[in-house]
Amino acid sequence: MTLVDQHASTVGVTDACRTLGVSRATWYRRRDRHDDVASRLRSRSHPRRLSDAERAHVLEVLCSEEFIDRAPREIYAILLERGAYLCSVRTMYRILVEQKAVRERRPQRTHPENAVPRCCAKAPNQLWSWDITKLAGPARTWFSLYVVLDVFSRYVVTWLLARRESAYLATRLIEQALIDEGIDENQLTIHADRGSAMTSKSLAQLLADLRVERSHSRPRVSNDNPFSEAQFKTLKYCPDYPGQFADVDGGRAWCSSFFGW
Helix, strand or coil, X not given: CHHHHHHHHHHCHHHHHHHHCCCHHHHHHHHHHCHHHHHHHHCCCCCCCCCHHHHHHHHHHHCCCCCCCCCHHHHHHHHHHCCCCCCCHHHHHHHHHHCCXXXXXXXXXXXXXXXXXXXXXXXXXXXXXXXXXXXXXXXXXXXXXXXXXXXCCCCEEEEEEECCCCHHHHHHHHHHHHHHHCCCCCCCXXXXXXXXXXXXXXXXXXHHHCCCEEEECCCCCHHHCHHHHHHHHHHHCCCCCCCCCCCHHHHHHHHHHHHHC
């Protein structure tokens, strides 16, 4: 038993017991009675474990420009065809798991973190919120309702009901609203979500020329534009909301009455 204890860390328990004619079960039972021997043997590394330098070399090969797009099993086969053997396929995966590179080893493009929008309105015409919602029309058609809301007073600055959603219509609508309200440079912030009309180049250029600050919701977060969303719910849950309009003129007549109210 003493000889097995001495040589187990170098040749392994199985080979030591077989050579010395000792039962492995007896040796394990004796080892469990001696905590100091057990802790020492548990902390040892496998005799055939790769050294730190060898593991670093394997990782360098796996992440090299030649093999960075290939799976470890494919790399293993290519190296064998060249007469080179680094380690087993399973060991390659173990090394990649340790370096958190098992899923994607290529350098990934990082996206900036989208901060929560912080907008404050202490007086009218300091912060506007706008959005587009769909109103049902005849025969499975939909009309687009553009609404610009003053956050401080909840006053509907301007609105438009059109047959389609268009960046051109949104740009002209907001441009006319800025003229009608007499907005000065660096006075107003306009908040919206990230729809195609809200992030269009024409609207962005208009607001930049007029020195109007833009604010956008985070991607796929509807809670960042709560004022417009709440206003749309008020509109669609109104007791006399018809649910469906016969034509766009009928929708405009109803919206004119609603927004006047």
